Amino acid sequence: MIVQKQFSIKFLPSKKTIKVPKDYNLRQAALDCGIDIESSCGGVGTCGRCKVQVKNGHVQSKRSKFITSDEKKRGYVLSCLAKVKSNLTVFIHEKKVKKAKIEEGQIESVIGKIYSGIEKDVFAAVEIKPWIIKERIKVEKPTLNYNINDFYRLQKSIKNKLKIENIAVPIKTLRKLPLLLRESDWEVIITLDKSTNTLINIQRGSSEKKCFGFALDIGTTTLVMRLVDLATGEVVDSTSEYNPQIKFGEDIINRIIYSIKKGGLNRLREAVIDSVNGMILRLLANSKINEEDVVAVMVAGNSTMMHIFYGIPPRFIREEPYVTVTNKFINTSADELDLKYVRNAVVYSIEGVTSYLGGDITSGVLATGIANKKELTLFLDLGTNGELVVGNLEWIMGCSCSAGPAFEGGGVRCGVRAVEGAIEMVVIDQDTYKCFYEVIGSKKPVGICGSGLIDLLGEMYLKGVIDRKGKFNEDIGNPYLKYLDNEFCYVLVDSENSGTGEDIFITEVDINNLMRAKAAVYSGIKTLLEEVDLNLKNIEKIYIAGGLGKNINVQNAIVIGMFPDIDIKKYYFLGNTSIMGAYLCLLSEDKFKYSEEIANKITYIELSMNMKFMDRYIAGLFLPYTDLKDFPTVESLLYSV
Structure with missing residues (x-):
């Protein structure tokens, strides 16, 4: 048997190391090492964001317009286009590594603020009517004269108290039944899904009848979760973070492409499940709520995100005639979906419409x-x-x-999401063409987020920096128009005043990407x-x-x-x-x-x-x-x- 030669890669400044075979992809090596290196295109060489510096060793790399001749001499390559040919030492600039956690308070509270424009009666008219309930049930004790099976006697007691018949029971719940009945002196707390008459869980009769659930939005960019008291409707706590799948591609098309690769779907799913588990654990710990008191998880997301969450190949969403495997995912135990901190809960999902109109839109139409x-x-x-x-x-x-993703920073050289340091508002002086801006968190700017890009594009057009085609007007005497990396760019922030130590600018290629995005929205509406x-x-x-x-x-x-x-x-x-x-x-x-x-x-x-x-x-x-x-x-x- 031939043993393939292994090469060692050391990544700086993290000092993480990994061994990989010859010709292994450098970006994939970084991901395997737990380094979430930035790449909006999913690793196909079209965004230029996974640029790294090879300090020692040799890689074979394809040419890229994103690498200047000077950078090439200094060892810079796009990691997604580089194959490992020897032992390596690779430096990854800090700004190339994704920050997965959203800053506290950046996502608005779900109650009050979200309805800044919707009639309040949409929310006020909601009758709290959970279909997953907890009830205390006293089961008749068996005798020699009445030795009917345990489940029959439990069903009989449920029917007498709740007027519900034909109870279904999962095997994992049935396994708990005999000992639990006897250890709790024939009194138990049942968790029942009234919509399907399914016995979800049983607990000792001494347990409290608390019922909580998680509302979860799986967005392409962001994961948002609310812990909800099902009896009162109170949002006990909430959390949010970036979808870690971003490292495999910023949009759903790139993630579908990645899912087709060997092991790709599993890596995509593990990434989101790990994040969801972490969010659940944080909320339970903060609120001191027992995991057995969580009875339901309600999930909304676009069709691709839902397929990946359930481990179902999304491949044919991308291929003509663009069909999903299903628009309605069946109710599933949390345990089966690897949600390890709420194993007894049932996971429900909001039905989607089609491949590119998912349950998140159904959910939005309902809410509005x-x-x-x-x-x-x-x-x-x-x-x-x-x-x-x-x-x-x-x-x-x-x-x-x-x-x-252009208006979320994707496809724009200095584009970022709405994080601290992002330029969110722009005004250009008509006489000097100088850019004035506001930054999230009042810190040194690190890039331009969506709202800032819309402002910038509008201001550049109104003030004559660009023409109707999005091309720079080179003859207006604009001192902030520079020639950089073989193309013209408009500099908003120079290197001395930026948080990255480099100029923050916009190029005609960036402008073209933004114009395509805005054209798609308006054309869709019309x-x-x-x-x-x-x-x-x-x-x-x-x-x-x-x-x-x-x-x-x-x-x-x-x-x-x-x-x-x-x-x-x-x-x-x-x-x-x-x-x-x-x-x-x-x-x-x-x-x-x-x-x-x-x-x-x-x-x-x-x-x-x-x-x-x-x-x-x-x-x-x-x-x-x-x-x-x-x-x-x-x-x-x-x-x-």
């Missing part, structure tokens, strides 16, 4: 109450994927515009409305959900042609509606059943083959749009500047 309103409402979820829904109580239609013979004048409200939405300057989003040019008062920012819908379903059996009705009510429009969408998309690759008649307010601003 769109399906109950007479007024025509447009719902935009501006996460990584960009989903759109329009409708009212009579009908609902939806689509996905595949906006991509096409969706036309499919139902409507136009923007018919829209009475626009709800904007998703992490990007809460800090957007609407006027600048209109200036760049991302949002329709209508009365700003019609726009409402809602935050994370997916977690809110999951929360409502956790509390109310009626809401959970209604979410299934909503999913079946939504008619999906496939834009990938829609020629009208493609025509509008091309028209949207100008600022704000090819036809300025769509944007009269912007046209007037241009003449006034």
Whole structure:
């Protein structure tokens, strides 16, 4: 047998080491070593973010436009394009390593703040009606004259007290029954799912009848969890963090591609399950709640995230004709899904619509109450994927515009998420072209987040830094326009004032990526409305959900042609509606059943083959749009500047 030669890699400054075979991918070696090296493209060499410096040793690397000739001489390579050829010492700059934890307080509280625009009666009208209950049951003791089996006698007692028959019991619960009945003197606490008449768990009769559940939103970028008291509806505690799958690709397409690789699906699933387990453990420890008192987990997420969470291959979501394995995942024990701190709970999921309109959108429609309103409402979820829904109580239609991660920092050289140090607001001086900005956390800037990018694009256009095609105006005497890495860029922050020690800038390639993203959103809106013979004048409200939405300057989003040019008062920012819908379903059996009705009510429009969408998309690759008649307010601003 031939033994393949192993090479040792030492990563700095972490000092982590790993042995890998010859020709092993350098980026994968870093991931295997537990280093979450940044890469928005999933390791295919198109984002340039996984740049590392080989201090000692030899790698074979493909050429990349992201590596300058000077950097090449100093040993820089894109780790995703590098094969290991010898023992190595590799330096990874700190900013290339993902920070997985979201800073405390960055995600808004689910109660109160999330409804900054939705009528409060949507929440107030919810009757707390959990279908998972705990009840104390006294079971008749067997005798020689009455030696009927334990489960029959338990069923009889449940029927007498709760008027429920035909109880189903999982084998793991049945295994606990005989000893527990006798040790607790024939009095037990049962956990019962009334929707399926399933006996989820049994505990000693001396236990308390506390019932808690977790609402979980599995977003492409962010995981959000709420610990909820099912008796009162109180949100006991909450937590959030970045989805660790980001290291395998920032958008769902790159993650699907990664899932097809050998062991890829398992690595993706393990990453999210480990994070969810950590979040559960933190919330239970902080609140001092016993894991046996957690009876349910309600999950919402897009179709790809849900497939990965359940360990189901998402491959055919990406391949024509774009189908899911299922839109409704069956109720599953937490133990079976490896949620090790709430093994006795049942995991429920909110039903999705199709491949690119998942349960997170169903959840959002439920939370906003769109399906109950007479007024025509447009719902935009501006996460990584960009989903759109329009409708009212009579009908609902939806689509996905595949906006991509550009407005979350992906595909933009100096783009970052909304973390401390991110530039979130931008104003450009008309006379000097100097950029003034505000930074999250009032720290030195490290990059530009989504709201800052929208401001920047709008300001550059209005102040003449770029033209309608997104190209720099080189003849206006702009001192902040520099030639860097073989291309022009506009410098917002010089290296002396940045938190990275390097210039923070935007290039024409970055601008092009942003323009494609904004064009997809606006074109999706126009096409969706036309499919139902409507136009923007018919829209009475626009709800904007998703992490990007809460800090957007609407006027600048209109200036760049991302949002329709209508009365700003019609726009409402809602935050994370997916977690809110999951929360409502956790509390109310009626809401959970209604979410299934909503999913079946939504008619999906496939834009990938829609020629009208493609025509509008091309028209949207100008600022704000090819036809300025769509944007009269912007046209007037241009003449006034």
